[in-house]
Amino acid sequence: MIPAAFEYAKASSVEEAVKHLDDYGEDAKVLAGGHSLIPLMRLRLAQPKALVDINGIKGLDHIEVKGSKVHIGALTRHVAIQNSSTIKEKLPILAEVAGEVGDNQVRNMGTIGGVIAHADAAGDYPTLALMLDADIVTNKRTIHAHDFFKDIFTTSLAPNEIVTEVVFDVADGPHKYIKFRRRLFDWAIVGAAAQKVDRPDARPGQGGRGRAGQGRQAGRGRPARVRRAEPVRRPARQPGVQEAPREGAGQKGDRTSPIDM
Numbered sequence: 001m002i003p004a005a006f007e008y009a010k011a012s013s014v015e016e017a018v019k020h021l022d023d024y025g026e027d028a029k030v031l032a033g034g035h036s037l038i039p040l041m042r043l044r045l046a047q048p049k050a051l052v053d054i055n056g057i058k059g060l061d062h063i064e065v066k067g068s069k070v071h072i073g074a075l076t077r078h079v080a081i082q083n084s085s086t087i088k089e090k091l092p093i094l095a096e097v098a099g100e101v102g103d104n105q106v107r108n109m110g111t112i113g114g115v116i117a118h119a120d121a122a123g124d125y126p127t128l129a130l131m132l133d134a135d136i137v138t139n140k141r142t143i144h145a146h147d148f149f150k151d152i153f154t155t156s157l158a159p160n161e162i163v164t165e166v167v168f169d170v171a172d173g174p175h176k177y178i179k180f181r182r183r184l185f186d187w188a189i190v191g192a193a194a195q196k197v198d199r200p201d202a203r204p205g206q207g208g209r210g211r212a213g214q215g216r217q218a219g220r221g222r223p224a225r226v227r228r229a230e231p232v233r234r235p236a237r238q239p240g241v242q243e244a245p246r247e248g249a250g251q252k253g254d255r256t257s258p259i260d261m
């Protein structure tokens with residue numbers, strides 16, 4: 001199908017993009033990779049009055065480690081995250097997740113800023129952003145992931161607010177992301193992530209702790225952090241060796257329903 005008519009403006013800076021958004025008003029949309037927005041427009045489920053294309057903004061596709069944080073520019077494509085040696089070293093679960101997104105074309109075009117701003121409950125990154133306590137940085141403020149995802153396709157972004165980067169803590173320990181889908185390249189019916197992180201107050205012999213997150217689809221779900229699966233209460237048998245989080249293993253479905261949260 002052909003989208004409804006819309007105006008188009010290409011921005012070369014964040015300030016210019018914000019000005020366009022202000023000029024067009026609430027019915028304007030940011031265009032990043034277009035791999036969620038354009039299909040919605042073709043189905044006429046979205047009919048923005050104008051698109052503000054941010055693909056020409058230089059410096060929004062960075063991957064940088066600053067101290068204990070990994071900064072990823074909003075325009076960073078999934079393929080860049082998947083192949084980044086920095087991400088593989090400092091935040092390997094994100095490279096794993098990026099490699100699970102759609103097919104090559106989707107990974108070549110889709111951006112981390114787009115997938116976060118779109119807030120699709122079936123998207124792979126929102127679960128991780130919640131689980132890893134990511135910060136979403138915009139042209140106005142920094143929003144903690146927990147305050148960012150309000151509902152399916154709904155975030156706390158204002159109409160003239162642009163995501164500029166997503167910031168994660170370095171997490172280079174054992175991890176796993178599992179995505180259940182009916183066919184290769186499909187969206188997740190459900191995805192579950194786990195990451196071991198160091199616990200700052202851990203005593204010798206206690207090791208660290210885990211974090212668990214789960215994303216849900218089925219039309220009404222939204223990503224959730226499964227906190228009851230996280231604590232590892234038993235001390236490790238040997239100093240520095242992590243005991244498996246058996247107590248958490250049974251909590252896999254806990255609190256993932258939006259009604260329960």
Ligand SMILES: Cc1cc2nc3c(=O)[nH]c(=O)nc-3n(C[C@H](O)[C@H](O)[C@H](O)COP(=O)(O)OP(=O)(O)OC[C@H]3O[C@@H](n4cnc5c(N)ncnc54)[C@H](O)[C@@H]3O)c2cc1C
Nearest residue numbers: 030032033034035036037102110111113114117123124163
């Ligand atoms: C066939 C197919 C399969 C897919 N499979 C998966 C999958 O398995 N897992 C997965 O996670 N995703 C999947 N996707 C979605 C893909 O990851 C998209 O890239 C992503 O959802 C949106 O990113 P985008 O850059 O394309 O954003 P766009 O489509 O350009 O924008 C999406 C929304 O976010 C807003 N937006 C974009 N960037 C910003 C920004 N910087 N600041 C503020 N608002 C912004 C737009 O206004 C729009 O509302 C798939 C898409 C397709 C077409």
